Amino acid sequence: MTAVVEPGLDENASADLAAASLALARRFAAGATLWCVAPAWEPHAQHVAVEFVHPVVVGTRALPAVALAGPDLVGTARVSARRGDVLLAVAGASDADVRSIMQRAPAWGITTIWVGSGPRPPAGSADHLLWIDEEDPLVPATGRFVLLYHLLWELTHVCFEHPGLLAEEPADCTDEVCVTCSDEGRLAEVISVEPGSARVRTAQGTESIATVLVEPVAVDELLLVHAGMAIGKVEQL
Structure with a gap:
């Protein structure tokens, strides 16, 4: 054929x-x-x-x-x-x-x-x-x-x-705390803002983070988050 x-x-x-x-x-x-x-x-x-x-x-x-x-x-x-x-x-x-x-x-x-x-x-x-x-x-x-x-x-x-x-492939890292993975910034979308902090949405769910390093921060902005702190802003396309 x-x-x-x-x-x-x-x-x-x-x-x-x-x-x-x-x-x-x-x-x-x-x-x-x-x-x-x-x-x-x-x-x-x-x-x-x-x-x-x-x-x-x-x-x-x-x-x-x-x-x-x-x-x-x-x-x-x-x-x-x-x-x-x-x-x-x-x-x-x-x-x-x-x-x-x-x-x-x-x-x-x-x-x-x-x-x-x-x-x-x-x-x-x-x-x-x-x-x-x-x-x-x-x-x-x-x-x-x-x-x-x-x-x-x-x-x-x-x-x-x-x-x-249909079973999802296991992640490479299964430890509760991984030094290598923790060095990476996670993408977060800002939901709400308070002085010095923000509520954000990430792949893991919603969480509160410190924003003192990147202020001012606005709702809907994209941030990189590491260890509960925003370490940078992501330029929106």
């Missing part, structure tokens, strides 16, 4: 799809909800959500997925996504709302999947990038995006057929 390759998809795309599908299946197995955004192409977000929540194949399970829309997409995603959830965006690399959501996602404790085309966003912008390297502005209307997230849906269900794959 000769494999048919859709224009714009290559062998690297299959590896990206496999990795994203496994990560998504593991998150769903742990109780996650999939949040979908597509600021310039809202039907794509709605289509992704319908694919996952509506099991058209006999024997497959309905998976919680919701399309988000509205004028304040970042704020809507912020209050909707819980730690452990997944957010999938369909957008170009220059979309300001998606760039902001992707940047904040580590502080929210969520996994991110970014579907797009044209120039790629910077490395590390999302946990999983499903990309078509063509600058044709009509790509979003050609069906190639639909192919990508249809394959994501199908491969996620393939992962469910192999329960042994």
Whole structure:
């Protein structure tokens, strides 16, 4: 049998799809909800959500997925996504709302999947990038995006057929206190501010931190936190 390759998809795309599908299946197995955004192409977000929540194949399970829309997409995603959830965006690399959501996602404790085309966003912008390297502005209307997230849906269900794959891989460090890990700054999003301190959201939950080294601090700012103290500000995209 000769494999048919859709224009714009290559062998690297299959590896990206496999990795994203496994990560998504593991998150769903742990109780996650999939949040979908597509600021310039809202039907794509709605289509992704319908694919996952509506099991058209006999024997497959309905998976919680919701399309988000509205004028304040970042704020809507912020209050909707819980730690452990997944957010999938369909957008170009220059979309300001998606760039902001992707940047904040580590502080929210969520996994991110970014579907797009044209120039790629910077490395590390999302946990999983499903990309078509063509600058044709009509790509979003050609069906190639639909192919990508249809394959994501199908491969996620393939992962469910192999329960042994769904267990999360153990973290490299299991000690209660790790000198190496503790040297790293954690991303935090400011929730509220008091003189000399702030309440922030991190991947571990909400916590109070000292802010004397980086004041003034404002709500929604992104900070790097180490040992209960803000040690730097993160320039917002």
